[in-house]
Amino acid sequence: MVTSPPPDSPTAAARWLRAARALWRVLAARTARLAASVHQTWRRSLQLRVVTITLVASSLLVGGFAYLIADKITSILVENAQTDVRLRLQNGSDYAGKQFRAFSQPQEAQFQDTVEGTVNYLAGGDPTQTNGVVVAITADRVPAGTIEPRTSPNVPVRPLISSELRASVAAGNVAHQIRTGALGGKRTKYLVYGSPVPTRFGQVELYYVVPLDRQDATARDARATVVATGMALVLLLGLLAALVTRLVVTPVRVAARTAQRLSAGLLDQRMVVNGEDDLALLAASFNQMATNLQRQILRLEEMSRLQRRFTSDVSHELRTPLTTVRMAADLIFAERDGFDPAVARSAELLQAELDRFEELLTDLLEISRFDAGFAMLDAEPTDLVPVVHRVTERLAGLAERVGVTIELDLPDSPVIAEVDPRRVERVLRNLVGNAVEHGEAKPVLITLGVDQNAVAITVRDHGVGLKPGEEKLVFNRFWRADPSRARQTGGTGLGLSISLEDARLHGGWLEAWGAPGQGAQFRLTLPARAGDRLTTSPLRLVPADAALPFGGPRDGGPLAIGPGSGAGALAIGPAEGGDRVEVTS
C-alpha cells in the first residue's frame, strides 16, 4: 500500500512522512468503508441489532454479577484466612508471652533458646511438616544485638514484613498486610500478621507469615468458573436472541417480500400460514387483506374497464347517428337562407352545436383510447418551429376576434426533437387556444426553448390567472374554474386532459403556473430523443415577470431564504432590516 517515493523526494523523512500519510489515507478509507458497511448492516438487520443489544446488555449484567460473586468469594477467603491467622496469632502471642514472662533480661542466653523454642513450637515443631506458615519473632524495640530474630522454618522472611507493618506492630498494634514475595522459590502472596508480645523488659514482636496460595488458587478457580459460566450464559443468551429474532424476523421478511410482490402487481402472492401463533395470525390476516385487495382491485378494474368500454361504445354508437344528423343538418344549414330568419337562426345553432358535439365525441374517443392504453406514439424527428407557426396561424383568426396578439419567442435555428408532431400540435393548439380564450385581450407569449436533452414550449397569458391549487386541477376532466360561467367557446373540458396524456405519452411534462391577476403560463417539456428521461426543463415554469407570492421585496431590497415549515421546504421572503448579508458573485 505504501506508494514508492518519488525520485525527486528531498529527504527520507519527507518520503516516510508521505508514505505514512498515504498509509493513513488508505487505512482511513478502509476504516470508513468498513464503518459504512457495518453501519449499513446495522441499519438493515434487525436480527443483528437484537443480538448485539442482547450480548452487550447481558455481558454487562453477567459481568457485573460475576464481578460481585468473584469479589465476594475472594473477600470471604481472605477474611477466613485473616480470622484463622488472627486466632493463631493471638494464641501464639499468649503462649510467647507466658514463655517470656520468666525472663527479666533479654541478655539471658536461655531467653534466646526460649525464643527459638517458641518459634519452633508455634510453627508446628517439624519444619518439614509445616504448610508453608512461617513464624518469626523479632525485637525492634530492644537494643539491637541483644535478641536475634528467629524464624521457623529458617527462611529470609524479613523482606516480606514491610517497614510500615513493623512500625505499626512495634507501636503496640496487632496489624496485618498482604504481601507478595518468594520464600520457597516461587512468588506467592502472603498474609503477614504481627502482634506485639509483652515481656518484662519491653516488647518483642511475633509475626505469622501465612501463604495464601491455596486461597489464591481457589479464588482463581472460582473466577475461572464464574467467567466460563458467564461467557457461556452470554453466548447462550446471544444465541437465544438470534433464534428468537430469527423466528420473528423470518416471517416478517416473508411478509415484506410478499407485500413487495403484491405491490408489483402479483396479486395472487400469499404467505404460508404455519401453526396458530401470532405470526400465523399475521400471515392469515395478511393473506386475507391481500385477497380483499385483490378482489377490490379486480372489481375496480372491471368497473373501470366497463366504464371506458361504455364511453367508447357510446361514442362509437353516437357517431353513426350523428353522421346522419350531420348530413341532414348540413343540408338544412346550406338551405338556411330560404328559411324564416328564426328557423335560419336555429339551423345555425344546430350546426354550431353539432360541431361541438362532434368535437366532444372525438375527444371522448381520444380519452377512451388513452384509458384503454391504445394510444400509440408515432415519434419522428420534427422541427418544432413550423409547428408553432402553424398553430399560431390557425388561431390567428380567433385571436384577432378577441383582440389578443400572439407574440412568439422562437430560436432562429430549427428545434428538432423526436416527437409525434400531430399530438404536439394538438397540445399547442389547446394551450394557445386556452390562452387566447382567457387572455382578456392581452398579449399571449409563446416561447420555445431547447437544450441538449429537452425542448420546452411555454404559453404565457395575462388573463385572470389561476388561484392557488388550481394549477393541478386544470388538468382534470371537465374541470371549470367557475362552474357557473357560461361556456363561451367551444371547449369540451377534455382538452387539457388529453394534452396531459399526450405529454405523458412522450415521457414529458405538462405543467401550469398561475396567479390571480397575473395570468397563467403552461409549459410543455418533451425529451429531445424519444424514450429519454427528463430531468430538467430548458424554460422556467414561473415567468420572469411574475410577482412573488408575498408581494416581493422592495426594489433593490434583499431576499431572505431560510428553512421553511415543512421538511426540506424553503421559506423565501423579504429580509428584515438590520443584519443584512449580501452574497455576491
Place this chain on the structure above:
Amino acid sequence: MRHRLLTALLAGVLLPAGLAGCGIPHETQVQVDGAGPAGQSGALSGSSDQPPAPTASNDPKEFIRNYLSAAAGERDQAVNRVKQFIAPEGQSRLRDRQSSEIELFVVRLPEEPEATPPNNEGTSEVRVKVQQLGVLRADGSLAPPVASDTEYKFKLRRVGDSGWRITDPPKVLLLSDEALYDYYAPHTIYFWNSDQSRLVPDQRYLPQALPAERKVTEVIRWLAAGPPDWLSPGVIRLPDNTSLINNATGSDGRWEVNLNMPGAKDAQLAHLATQLAWSLPEQVTGQLDLKIQNQSRLVVDIGQEKSGRPPYPLDGNPERFCVYDGAIHPLSFPGEPRGTVPVDAASNRSIVTAALTRSGGRILAALVVTRSGRQQLLVGAGPSPVTVFKGGREFTSVSRPTWLRSTDPQHPYGLTAVDGVLYRFDEVGNLTRVPLGVDGKVTAVAASVEGHRVALVVNGALYVAAVSTDGGAPSLGQPRRLFTKLTNITAVDWYAESRLVFAGSEPRGGTRDPRPAIYGSSVDGALEKPLEQDIGAQVTRLSAYPGPSGALPAYSYMYEANNGAYTPSGIIKPEQVLNLASPTPGNKAPNPTAPFFLY
C-alpha cells in the same frame, strides 16, 4: 456476521478484564486490628543476690574467696563473671562454653588461703588448699569430682586501685562450698523406684537468682534428663525421649507443662503428676496442667496431690529407745511420745544394739545380742510385741543393722556389716553377703527413709549407694564416695530425707590432734556443717530420725560415745529410761547405750 463475532469477542474480553480486578491483591496497606496485649510489670520472685565483683575486696585472700564464688548463679553468664577476675592475658584459658557444658568444680577450703604479701611489682601469690567435692553440672547435680588437685596457686597482679586480677587461672571454673551454700538452694527432686511405689529423693542445686517459673522449667528438665549415675540402679527414668517443650508456664495458680512423651499412658501421667508435684519448688502451688504434645491430658492440684500421695510411707510416730542393761527401753523426753518396747520380754536381753521398724502394722526387729563374747543377729517380724526371733551364726562384731523400707513388706530385708563385710538379712535371719563395688572394711550402714539409698562407712570413708530391689532381694549399686572434712568415720545415719549425719575425727589445724566430731552434710557431701565438735570420745553408734518435724524436732539424732548415750543437748540420763525393773540397790547404775528411733 463479522459484527456479531466482534461483539462476542468484546464480551469475552470485557468479562475477564472486569474479573481480573477482584482477585487477592498483591499487596495491601497495613491494616491495624487493634491494640496488642499490654505489657507486664512486677518483680520476679528470684533473689537478686549476685556474687561479689572483683572490686569488692582489696585483700588478695578475700579476692580469691570472691573469685571462688564468682561462677555461682546464672549459669550462662558464669564464664563472663569469672573472666572479670582474670587479667586479659589469662582470659583465653577460659573458653566460652555452651550453658549445658559449663561445669563448676566445687571445692572445700579446709584451711584459710595463704597469700604472699604484695611485692613491689604489684603481684601477689595466693595458695589455696582445697578438697574436691564434686562437679556441679548443668542439671544441678553434684557429680563426683574429676579433678584431684589439692592445691591451687593463683598469681595476682594489681590493677589500678580497683583491686587484683588473676594472671594464671586454672582452666576450670571453681566454686567454693561457701558460695554453693550462699547462692544455691538445695532442691530435692524425686524419681520413682522400679515398682513405682516410692519416690526416691535426689538432691540438686538451684541458683537462688532463678525466678520460680524458671525453676519449674529447670526441675522438669532435670527430671527428663534422669537420675545421676550413682542413683540410677534404684530408680527408673521417665519414658525415653521425654522432653519439655519450651518453658513451663504459670499464671493465676495454673501451671502448664507441655511435654514430649511418646506413647504416654494415663497411668504414667498420674505417676508423673505425683513426681512433679513433689519435685516442683514449694512456692509452686495451684493447678498443674500436664500436656502431652499440646494436648491437655491431666490436671491435678499440686497441694492435693502432695497431701494425698506421700512420696513414701512413713509412720508419723517416732519413738526413742535405748539399750539399757542389755534390754531395750523406751526413753522419756519432755513433750515427746513414749513408746512401749515392741519386743517380747523374753527376747529383750543381752542386746547390744537394735533396729526396729514399723512396716504395714508389723514390727520388724533386728537385734544384735551377745552370745558368749560373740555377737549374733536375731531377726523377728510380727505384730508388737515380736516374740519369735531367729538367728544365725555368731560373729566377732555385728554393726547396728538397718531395715530397708523399700523391700516387700512381706519379705523384708535389712543390711548390716558383719566383721567388716556387708550382709543382707531377711526376716528369718538368713545372712547373705552383698557384693559391694568398693573394697574395704564396712563398719556401718544406714538406710535412707525411703529405703532406696544407703550410707556406708567403708574403711573410715563415707559412701552412699543406691539400693535396687528388683528381684526381691536388695542389691547395691556402685557406691559413691563423699568427701567430708571428717576422717575415720565411725558411724552414719540419715537425719533428713537427703541429709546425712556422721561421726568421725575432725582434723584441726596446726599440731593439734584430730578430735571426734559429728557433722551433718547433704547426701552429696557438699553442704557440710559441724553438729558437735570436741566430743571427748569416739562416737560408736549414731542414730537419727529422718522424718519431718512433728512429734520430734527435725534433724533429731542420738549417739553413743564413751559408753553413754547422748542427744545434741546432752547425755541421756538413766532417769530418762522407762520401764526399768526395780533398780538393784548398791550396784552402780549402768548408762543407757545404743540409742535408736523406732518409726
